[in-house]
Amino acid sequence: MTYALEVAGINKSFGTTKVLRGISFAVESGSTTAIVGPSGCGKTTLLRLIAGFEKPDQGSIALNGRAVAGTGWVPAHRRTVGYVAQDGALFPHANVAANVGFGLPRRARTKSRIAELLEMVSLDESYASRRPDQLSGGQQQRVALARALAREPELMLLDEPFSALDAGLRVTTRRIVAEVLSKASVTTILVTHDQSEALSFADHVAVMSAGSLAQLGSPREIYDVPVDVPTAEFIGDAVVLPAVVSGSTATCALGSIAVSPNSSGISGPARIMLRPEQIEVTTDVTAVSGTVVDVEYLGSEALVGIHVDGDLAERVTVRRFGTSELTAGDRVGIRVLGAAIAYVP
CATH class of the missing domain: 2.40.50.140 (Nucleic acid-binding proteins)
Structure with a gap:
């Protein structure tokens, strides 16, 4: 079996506060995994470690068999990882074309390539000239996804990208994003505190509690056979x-x-x-x-x-x-x- 991501024995503290304790799991290539847990459980810190924005105190991280943390250190910009933040993090002064093209080499920032990336996220090429403040929340998130896909990442990290959207738009945007990533065969990790989102979006769900991994399994396993009462009460x-x-x-x-x-x-x-x-x-x-x-x-x-x-x-x-x-x-x-x-x- 081929793993796009392998995390082994990860510990992370900030000062005297232990945030992550012995986190270990592996993600199959082409699959989607949701990391879910209450606020403060460490899920966003784990995502930042995978992205390369933070260094673990102990443990190792490997992308497609290549060590990026632990035995060596590979900075974020040298990892083949895409990242979409909660608010999209678009450049407000730049139009959509410039935002999407930011992830491309200068010579590849062509009109046709920008149009191709926008089409991937179900946006017409006419959106290229718009500024972020002229887009809806869902459209902004799709532009952020197009920018991340421009780098052709081996792993896509989504940090609660739908939480700021209203209920109807959240469902629609989530479905479009899932379809785009599935069609592109991009291994994806979604961090969320929304249980229904985790169960509907992912092939596998990892439940975190107080910095530890409580359970990892399919959505049905997590819902039908939770490992303990706290997990049962959190997942539905x-x-x-x-x-x-x-x-x-x-x-x-x-x-x-x-x-x-x-x-x-x-x-x-x-x-x-x-x-x-x-x-x-x-x-x-x-x-x-x-x-x-x-x-x-x-x-x-x-x-x-x-x-x-x-x-x-x-x-x-x-x-x-x-x-x-x-x-x-x-x-x-x-x-x-x-x-x-x-x-x-």
Whole structure:
């Protein structure tokens, strides 16, 4: 297997503050990896180390088998790496053609080459004469991407490039960028704190927590089988309940429910995790039942808070798609779909 990027044992501190602790992972050539985590977890620092803007205290970084940090040091401008910042970082005094051409040798800054790069990011060549302040946020980000692609990088780094855009524009721009990079077969790393963005954009997702790599896997693995409760709660909404596990069954406020084989080896007191869409509201209140305490309307879906009856009474949140006519005070039944993931308490 060919790796475009190999990161091994990276540590980084600023003064007495440890920012990264033993980060190790590899990225396959042509793939897309999203690095996701809460603010302050170290993800942007990791990206800057890969780009060559910072030096690691320990560990090594290699691009396509060539060491760029650790055993030797290759400065940022000598790495075949493209970088798109959160705000695009376009030169405000220069037009689009000059911004895109900045990444090209002077002799290659031709009108046809600029037009070709703009076409790659779904912009007409007529945009070449415009200034950045005459563009929308999404157009500015696409110009920044075209400038980065001009260098024909082996690795593209995207540092929260969609976070400043409104919701509709963010989705559209993200799709265009993903298509451009896929068509160009450019290995890509996206840093984001947006969980849904990470899951939809990338082939692989790396979850960071407090400077360490908590889990690396496919989007489905990260969402369906998170390695621990903090990861589960960060990657999407999660219903976490105390339970007692015996064999393949957990007893909790929602009754006796199946436990995933991924939880093998856990027995006795535990915490179990379900996704809200695994909990179904029914009209049958003879089994597990509860009372609706609040409904949060989100347009295409609603989050329904339910106080479950019984000695193990708990509040759970259920996701209902489409129109929900439930209101506070309604009595409902509850049914669990699929299996829960169990963790040691």
